[in-house]
Amino acid sequence: MPQTDPPTPRPRALSFDRAAAQYAAARPGYPPDLFTAVEEITGRPLCGARxxxxxxxxxxSTRLLHDRGAHVTAVxxxxxxxxxxxxxxxxxxxxRGDGNRLPFATASADLITYAQSWHWTDQAFAIPEALRILRPGGALALWWNVSDHSVPWIxxxxxxxxxxxxAEESAHGSLVRSRDLPxxxxxxxxxxxxxxxxxIDTHLANLGSHSAFLVLGEEPTRQFLAEERARLAELFPEGTVEESYVVDLSVATR
Incomplete structure (x- = not known):
């Protein structure tokens, strides 16, 4: 029987609730060039965009969009x-809501963004919802911070x-290829x-805030991160890690 109602968020998608403060403190932000790229692709400034x-x-991402002058509502x-x-x-x-069911009026938004979150949606519902809510000329922007695997230690x-x-699981993320998008x-x-x-502590807290660890359990997580701490202490005896990222950005204009 075909599915007619949007699915509820998967338990793994809600696993972040147990580590919200850790997530806020340790997760990386996004560079200014990302938001400049969104403006270039959409052909309109973020300032004033609903x-x-x-x-x-x-x-x-909400804070950074707000800082660029966007009129942001967080979902x-x-x-x-x-x-x-x-x-x-x-x-x-x-x-309170998710991309599969958005409680907003039709043609009410200039921009819909998903920062590290599109993969938690069901595209069969999230795409029609985005198209319904976007105004003509509005844009859907999806992006992910992905660890840069061209750096040897990463x-x-x-x-x-x-x-x-x-083999298919990591806390580093992976680039989204065009075939993964509608x-x-x-x-x-x-x-x-x-x-x-x-x-190093912030780097390890960042790793531990990923859902792969949050659903794993406290003891195996503690053990892996302790072993990783020892390795990183040898590589970075001064105690500071330079994390390298590639932000993978995809934008579609309605």
């Missing part, structure tokens, strides 16, 4: 993540993660490289 940030989490299904977002960004309106860490979780929407793809320098 924007829905879907799967907003603790508001990492987040998890109560813990939404509470953390409200604590740090009390001025931003928050709506590639070695990724290999350890994949051995630990299984055909016919004319997605334009860009990549933006950037780095940040953080203490």
């Amino acid at each position: 924007t829905l940030d879907i799967g907003a989490g603790t508001g990492i 987040e299904p998890g109560p813990g993540m939404a509470a953390e977002l409200h604590r740090s960004l009390p001025q931003i309106p928050i709506v 590639a070695e860490q990724d290999a350890r993660l994949r051995r630990f979780f299984g 055909a016919g929407l004319g997605f334009v793809h860009r990549t933006v490289r950037w780095t940040r320098r953080v203490p």
Whole structure:
């Protein structure tokens, strides 16, 4: 029987609630060049754009969109993540929901963004919802921070993660190829490289905030991260890691 009702968020998608403060403190942000690329592709400034940030989490992208002048509403299904977002960004309106069922009027948004969250949607529902809500000329922007595996120590860490979780699983993310996105929407793809320098503790907290670890259990997570700490301490005796990222951006204009 065909599915007629949007699915509820998967338990793994809501696993972040148990680590909302850790997520907010340790996860990387996004570089200014990302938002410049969104403006270039859409042909309009973010300043003044009525924007829905879907799967907003603790508001990492929400804050940056707001700082660029966008009129942002955050949409987040998890109560813990939404509470953390409200604590740090009390001025931003928050709506509890997910991309499969958006409680907004037709043709009411200039931009819909998914930062690290499109993969939690069911595209059969999320695409029609986005097209319904976007105004003519509006845009759907999807992006992910992906660890840069051209950096040797990051590639070695990724290999350890994949051995630990299984060949298809990692806490580094993976580039979204055009075949992974719905055909016919004319997605334009860009990549933006950037780095940040953080203490080893922050790097490990970032890893531990990924759903692969959050659903794994406390003891195996603790053991893996302890072993990783020892390796990183040898590589970076000064205690600071330079994380390298490629932001994978896809934008479709209605």
